[in-house]
Amino acid sequence: MSAHATSQRIAVGALAAATLLSLAIVAFILFFVLEKGLPQLSWEFLFSGPKDMGKAGGIFPAIIGTLVLSLLAIGISLPLGVLTAVYLSEYTKEGRLTKAIRFGTDCLAGIPSIIFGLFGYVFFVTTLRMGWSLISGALTLAMMVLPTLIRTSEEAIRSVPQPWREVSLSLGATRWETVRKVVLPNALPGIVTGVMLSFGRSIGETAAVIYTAGSSFRMPRSAFDSVRTLAVHFYLLAREGISTEKAYGTAAVLVLAVLSVNLLTYALMNRFIRRRAR
Amino acid sequence: MSLDHQRSPDELRSSHNPKVEVRDLKVSFGGDLALRGVSLDIAAKRILGVIGPAGSAKTTFLRALDRMNELKSGCRTEGKVLIDGEDIYAPSSDPVLLRRRVGMVFAMPMPLPLSIYENVVYGPRLSGLCDKAALDELVEESLSSAFLWEEVKDRLGTSGLKLSGGQQQRLCLARTLAMKPELILLDEPSSGLDPISTSKIEEALTILKERYTIVLVTNNTKQAARVADETAFFLMGELIELNATGKIFTNPADKRTEDYVTGRFG
Numbered sequence: 001m002s003a004h005a006t007s008q009r010i011a012v013g014a015l016a017a018a019t020l021l022s023l024a025i026v027a028f029i030l031f032f033v034l035e036k037g038l039p040q041l042s043w044e045f046l047f048s049g050p051k052d053m054g055k056a057g058g059i060f061p062a063i064i065g066t067l068v069l070s071l072l073a074i075g076i077s078l079p080l081g082v083l084t085a086v087y088l089s090e091y092t093k094e095g096r097l098t099k100a101i102r103f104g105t106d107c108l109a110g111i112p113s114i115i116f117g118l119f120g121y122v123f124f125v126t127t128l129r130m131g132w133s134l135i136s137g138a139l140t141l142a143m144m145v146l147p148t149l150i151r152t153s154e155e156a157i158r159s160v161p162q163p164w165r166e167v168s169l170s171l172g173a174t175r176w177e178t179v180r181k182v183v184l185p186n187a188l189p190g191i192v193t194g195v196m197l198s199f200g201r202s203i204g205e206t207a208a209v210i211y212t213a214g215s216s217f218r219m220p221r222s223a224f225d226s227v228r229t230l231a232v233h234f235y236l237l238a239r240e241g242i243s244t245e246k247a248y249g250t251a252a253v254l255v256l257a258v259l260s261v262n263l264l265t266y267a268l269m270n271r272f273i274r275r276r277a278r
Numbered sequence: 279m280s281l282d283h284q285r286s287p288d289e290l291r292s293s294h295n296p297k298v299e300v301r302d303l304k305v306s307f308g309g310d311l312a313l314r315g316v317s318l319d320i321a322a323k324r325i326l327g328v329i330g331p332a333g334s335a336k337t338t339f340l341r342a343l344d345r346m347n348e349l350k351s352g353c354r355t356e357g358k359v360l361i362d363g364e365d366i367y368a369p370s371s372d373p374v375l376l377r378r379r380v381g382m383v384f385a386m387p388m389p390l391p392l393s394i395y396e397n398v399v400y401g402p403r404l405s406g407l408c409d410k411a412a413l414d415e416l417v418e419e420s421l422s423s424a425f426l427w428e429e430v431k432d433r434l435g436t437s438g439l440k441l442s443g444g445q446q447q448r449l450c451l452a453r454t455l456a457m458k459p460e461l462i463l464l465d466e467p468s469s470g471l472d473p474i475s476t477s478k479i480e481e482a483l484t485i486l487k488e489r490y491t492i493v494l495v496t497n498n499t500k501q502a503a504r505v506a507d508e509t510a511f512f513l514m515g516e517l518i519e520l521n522a523t524g525k526i527f528t529n530p531a532d533k534r535t536e537d538y539v540t541g542r543f544g
Binding site for chain 2: 168182
């Protein structure tokens with residue numbers, strides 16, 4: 001066997017091994033959580049409120065709290081992120097200002113989430129007197145996922161071929177019409193990917209939320225009510241040693257939620273791409 | 279046009295009344311002068327061929343006629359371009375409205391990622407046309423003029439990207455025609471096409487010149503010889519010679535033109 005063929009085999013082997021190892025880690029975590037958590041799941045666990053500090057009962061308010069909080073956070077940050085990305089990539093010339101803005105967003109992305117939690121506590125909860133509430137938590141999460149949304153949207157916008165813009169402009173479109181009719185529709189799959197990542201991060205976030213949204217068990221009635229997310233609920237159950245079984249049950253719901261968000265988004269994205277390509 | 283009232287009836291009747299007058303046009307990118315002061319007239323309802331070796335600023339000249347150069351950063355344009363006597367570089371002139379009157383077909387077939395139908399009505403929709411019957415009629419008329427209707431009439435809903443290269447380029451021509459432009463600019467429209475697609479485009483152009491003024495930039499001198507009424511020879515950003523096509527190819531006034539059309543360089 002020649003030296004080339006040998007090195008080829010080693011390379012393929014190493015690549016396959018790395019891929020398998022990554023898959024194995026994911027599979028192991030999923031198996032571990034689901035094996036301990038799934039037996040805990042029942043209609044009562046999913047659709048009733050907790051009793052006795054969470055030792056008994058269910059997690060319904062936490063499911064609702066997590067969903068509402070994450071959706072609100074995305075609702076706030078998505079328009080802001082996409083408009084920023086459009087402005088940066090379509091309306092500004094590459095220069096010091098755009099570099100500074102990009103550096104800023106990158107730094108923002110690297111800040112640990114507990115710092116966002118601290119800032120949200122000082123700014124939204126106390127200074128703006130919003131208290132531990134859905135709105136404080138959502139604003140904090142929105143700030144946290146904003147860099148991801150800006151960068152993924154920007155990448156998606158840049159991947160739209162330049163000649164399409166020229167064609168649109170040559171047909172008498174304004175820059176904004178070109179953005180609306182050509183750039184954004186074709187950047188959508190990439191933007192949706194960013195939304196998906198951000199939504200997943202919001203659902204699973206603990207540190208930024210515990211100091212801003214609080215940990216109330218009750219079902220929220222307004223944006224100024226405190227909520228407890230699944231991640232916070234899990235953290236408190238496990239840390240305070242309240243109930244390991246319920247903690248695993250909560251973890252299983254959390255994992256399944258993230259998984260189904262991803263699957264749903266992929267399904268929507270595929271449908272969208274097929275509809276356009278027809 | 280809106281400025282017609284400023285001209286005497288004699289001028290309007292004159293057969294020498296040019297559609298486009300270019301005066302000392304200079305275009306530079308980032309300080310490098312690409313187009314070095316070109317002056318010429320483009321006659322109405324004729325095809326002007328523009329030939330010259332690579333790097334002679336043919337495309338820059340073409341893109342100056344619908345202000346597409348300025349989309350690149352660092353571009354500077356000097357001189358005048360008058361369309362129907364109206365200076366398109368005047369401060370009050372709107373490039374968006376200009377581009378609705380001047381159509382462009384690019385070198386590479388570049389359909390938008392939309393259906394065939396939506397590609398054709400893209401421009402007219404922007405101009406505010408939304409009547410379904412009128413749009414349907416416009417689609418059939420434009421695709422027929424571009425010799426594409428028979429091939430696609432049963433699948434107007436399929437993506438323009440699914441057509442062959444030659445069909446895509448005719449779709450781009452149809453898309454431009456749907457704007458009912460006064461001036462059509464073609465930038466090497468058949469550089470990536472096979473001979474049959476090329477001849478279909480050329481056939482379309484010779485029929486279209488009855489209604490439109492056409493500027494055709496081409497790297498293929500034979501194409502200019504086949505379809506252009508007048509031909510301009512560009513070299514290093516300068517206009518060397520503009521003459522009737524027959525004269526350019528048989529008895530050019532300038533030695534450099536002769537060298538180029540006989541294939542001695544370029």
